[in-house]
Amino acid sequence: MSFKFKIVSLILSVSLIPYIFLMIYMGNAFQDRYHAQTQHEMDTQLHLTIETIDRYLSTLKRDMLFISRLDIMNDIYSKDVDRRISKLLETKKNQLHLEGNLYVVDNNHTIIASSNPNEILKSYHEDSFFVQKVHSSFDGSDIGSIVLDFSLKNIKNLFKNTKDRYYYIIAYGKKVLYKKYILKDKIEVRSSLSAKPNIEIVLVQNKDKFLTLLTTYKRWFAIALFLGLVIISLISLYFVNRLIRPIIELSKVTDEITKNQDYSYRVEINADDEVGRLSTSFNKMITSMNSALTKLKDESKNRERLIEEQSKSEMLKELSEKLSRYLSPQIYHSIFTGDQDVTLTSKRKKLTIFFSDIVGFTDTTDTMESEDLSDLLNDYLNEMTIVALKHGATIDKYIGDSIMLFFGDPYSQGVKNDAISCIDMALEMRSSMDKLHIRWKERGFTKPFKMRIGIHTGYCTVGNFGSKDRLEYTIIGTSVNIASRIESTAKPDEILISEETKLLIEDRFESTKSAEIIPKGFKRAISLYRVDKIKQEKKPKDKSKHRIDTIYIQDGDLLLTDEILNNLSHEEKVELKSRLNSTMNRLRL
Amino acid sequence: MSMKIIALLLLANIYLMATEYIVITSHRNTISTLSPKQIKDIFLMKRHFINGKKIIPVNASSTQALRKAFEESILKTDREKLNRYWIKKHFQGISPPIVQSSENSIKAFVKNVDGAVGYIPRSQLDNSLKVLYEF
Numbered sequence: 001m002s003f004k005f006k007i008v009s010l011i012l013s014v015s016l017i018p019y020i021f022l023m024i025y026m027g028n029a030f031q032d033r034y035h036a037q038t039q040h041e042m043d044t045q046l047h048l049t050i051e052t053i054d055r056y057l058s059t060l061k062r063d064m065l066f067i068s069r070l071d072i073m074n075d076i077y078s079k080d081v082d083r084r085i086s087k088l089l090e091t092k093k094n095q096l097h098l099e100g101n102l103y104v105v106d107n108n109h110t111i112i113a114s115s116n117p118n119e120i121l122k123s124y125h126e127d128s129f130f131v132q133k134v135h136s137s138f139d140g141s142d143i144g145s146i147v148l149d150f151s152l153k154n155i156k157n158l159f160k161n162t163k164d165r166y167y168y169i170i171a172y173g174k175k176v177l178y179k180k181y182i183l184k185d186k187i188e189v190r191s192s193l194s195a196k197p198n199i200e201i202v203l204v205q206n207k208d209k210f211l212t213l214l215t216t217y218k219r220w221f222a223i224a225l226f227l228g229l230v231i232i233s234l235i236s237l238y239f240v241n242r243l244i245r246p247i248i249e250l251s252k253v254t255d256e257i258t259k260n261q262d263y264s265y266r267v268e269i270n271a272d273d274e275v276g277r278l279s280t281s282f283n284k285m286i287t288s289m290n291s292a293l294t295k296l297k298d299e300s301k302n303r304e305r306l307i308e309e310q311s312k313s314e315m316l317k318e319l320s321e322k323l324s325r326y327l328s329p330q331i332y333h334s335i336f337t338g339d340q341d342v343t344l345t346s347k348r349k350k351l352t353i354f355f356s357d358i359v360g361f362t363d364t365t366d367t368m369e370s371e372d373l374s375d376l377l378n379d380y381l382n383e384m385t386i387v388a389l390k391h392g393a394t395i396d397k398y399i400g401d402s403i404m405l406f407f408g409d410p411y412s413q414g415v416k417n418d419a420i421s422c423i424d425m426a427l428e429m430r431s432s433m434d435k436l437h438i439r440w441k442e443r444g445f446t447k448p449f450k451m452r453i454g455i456h457t458g459y460c461t462v463g464n465f466g467s468k469d470r471l472e473y474t475i476i477g478t479s480v481n482i483a484s485r486i487e488s489t490a491k492p493d494e495i496l497i498s499e500e501t502k503l504l505i506e507d508r509f510e511s512t513k514s515a516e517i518i519p520k521g522f523k524r525a526i527s528l529y530r531v532d533k534i535k536q537e538k539k540p541k542d543k544s545k546h547r548i549d550t551i552y553i554q555d556g557d558l559l560l561t562d563e564i565l566n567n568l569s570h571e572e573k574v575e576l577k578s579r580l581n582s583t584m585n586r587l588r589l
Numbered sequence: 590m591s592m593k594i595i596a597l598l599l600l601a602n603i604y605l606m607a608t609e610y611i612v613i614t615s616h617r618n619t620i621s622t623l624s625p626k627q628i629k630d631i632f633l634m635k636r637h638f639i640n641g642k643k644i645i646p647v648n649a650s651s652t653q654a655l656r657k658a659f660e661e662s663i664l665k666t667d668r669e670k671l672n673r674y675w676i677k678k679h680f681q682g683i684s685p686p687i688v689q690s691s692e693n694s695i696k697a698f699v700k701n702v703d704g705a706v707g708y709i710p711r712s713q714l715d716n717s718l719k720v721l722y723e724f
Contacts (some may be wrong), residue, residue: 071684071687071688074687074698075689075694075698077697077698077701077702077705078689078693078694078695078697078698078701079697079701081691081693081694081697082689082690082691082693082694084690136702137684137687138645138687139643139645
């Protein structure tokens with residue numbers, strides 16, 4: 001059932017039911033009124049008729065009185081031998097068009113004269129309404145009566161009956177002149193004669209006629225009712241259509257939007273009512289939906305782009321991770337964080353440069369299979385790199401068994417700390433070599449490798465060198481050559497440092513002067529120092545770290561005696577635990 | 590001869606005229622005779638009682654010869670004078686005597702009404718009536 005149908009039904013029932021009731025009520029009221037009016041009219045008519053009858057009867061009485069007073073009435077004495085009274089009565093009867101006869105009766109009830117001659121001398125005893133005493137004109141004595149044998153037909157003659165309205169008389173309780181064919185369905189009014197209360201006059205209206213009249217009006221009434229219904233229906237349809245149109249419009253627009261996914265549709269309803277407000281809200285909703293949808297589309301595009309970029313960046317990350325293995329982590333990090341541009345730039349900086357190699361590596365490798373050699377070299381470089389990265393070194397390059405790295409770029413802890421870190425690293429590398437010896441021994445390489453290390457601190461030019469197509473982040477300068485020269489001077493397992501470096505680290509490490517060299521192309525001799533060990537007493541602040549270092553690397557073995565363990569402070573224990581964990585982790589790798 | 594006959598007829602006529610009509614009353618009436626003067630007074634409604642008895646005069650109808658004879662013989666006046674007289678009397682509240690249209694009715698009336706006095710031709714006389722005067 002449609003909304004429209006519902007509203008139409010509602011309006012029709014709300015307006016039509018009272019209308020029909022009203023019309024029926026009016027119809028009934030009209031009928032009642034018409035009935036009452038008819039009755040009133042009949043009452044009036046009857047009243048007039050009764051007045052006429054009363055007047056007629058009194059006229060008759062007066063006539064009889066008049067006759068009774070005529071001298072001629074003295075003829076009663078002469079028994080009306082001249083028929084003068086009879087003639088008079090006859091004349092009067094004709095004159096008055098009387099039904100029934102007039103008599104003059106003497107005191108012996110003998111009819112002296114009559115309008116009907118046959119009745120004369122007969123005896124008369126009947127009661128009559130119209131009796132008038134007669135007195136002699138000369139002495140006033142009672143000589144007889146004039147009697148009218150009154151017939152009700154006389155009254156009937158006064159009735160003006162029409163086809164639909166009849167009079168009849170009820171005399172002494174009996175219906176007189178009652179027409180049998182008068183239908184039962186009738187309206188009746190009745191009234192008694194004032195002169196003769198025993199006689200009632202009844203006026204009857206045939207209800208057929210009355211009904212015919214009503215039926216005629218009823219037809220008009222029905223037509224009016226029908227027209228009213230039609231008009232009400234049309235008006236309600238018109239208003240419902242007006243009312244419904246915006247809703248249909250709304251639903252159409254909604255359908256269009258759903259079908260075409262086109263949010264540019266708008267409802268055009270300019271009504272200042274709830275529907276108008278609804279359509280305004282609807283339009284607003286569509287607008288906001290449209291913008292939300294656009295935003296969503298944009299967002300989804302962005303997301304796609306993001307995913308694409310993410311996958312690209314993942315790829316890049318993967319790629320860069322692969323690449324990073326060929327680069328020093330610091331370089332890699334500074335390049336990839338954007339701290340350092342990949343351009344042909346360089347700067348001068350004071351760095352601590354480290355060189356190491358394996359003494360007699362070429363001799364040793366001559367007798368080895370190349371696969372084993374490669375394994376060995378990789379193992380060595382890997383171990384060294386771990387240590388280097390742990391201490392924050394920037395790995396410049398591997399040249400065969402040689403490692404070149406430096407401290408101070410791209411991150412620097414200050415020249416002094418850089419140098420200290422470098423020495424720390426060198427010491428750890430040396431002890432790592434001991435661990436490598438044990439491992440290699442297990443794999444069957446009985447000949448131990450010995451590494452030598454040369455360290456120098458000085459100004460270098462650091463940056464990207466090479467061509468635009470192929471760059472290398474590296475350092476160049478005299479200091480690099482000096483460091484390399486120092487390394488080549490060092491004996492196996494020796495860490496040689498220049499004086500510049502020694503000055504920076506001497507408060508931390510014990511060193512002894514080893515030699516003086518004049519590198520190639522240098523005019524001045526350079527003093528070299530051998531780093532022995534960490535100064536124990538001079539590191540109160542970092543005592544625990546130092547002690548742990550000592551424990552850890554003493555002669556390449558862990559010095560974890562019960563005595564040492566018991567003497568460790570809580571911080572030292574934590575430090576040791578962390579280092580051991582780190583070592584364990586590395587072992588797992 | 591013819592003269593004789595005419596004379597005879599005239600005589601007879603006079604005779605007849607002299608004796609043709611009688612003034613009558615009921616046999617029961619105590620009055621036995623009336624003078625012409627009395628009769629005249631009665632019929633002109635000047636006198637209503639005779640010897641203490643109420644008298645009711647009854648006229649013949651105006652068209653009758655009887656009436657004419659009565660008026661000429663007794664009242665001794667013509668119709669015109671008489672009419673004037675009755676008009677005058679009418680205004681005094683006095684009506685002329687009752688009229689009966691036939692001799693029979695006069696007789697019936699006189700017989701039936703006590704004190705009634707009428708006049709009829711002599712030939713109409715019967716036993717129930719009493720002659721009061723002849724003219």
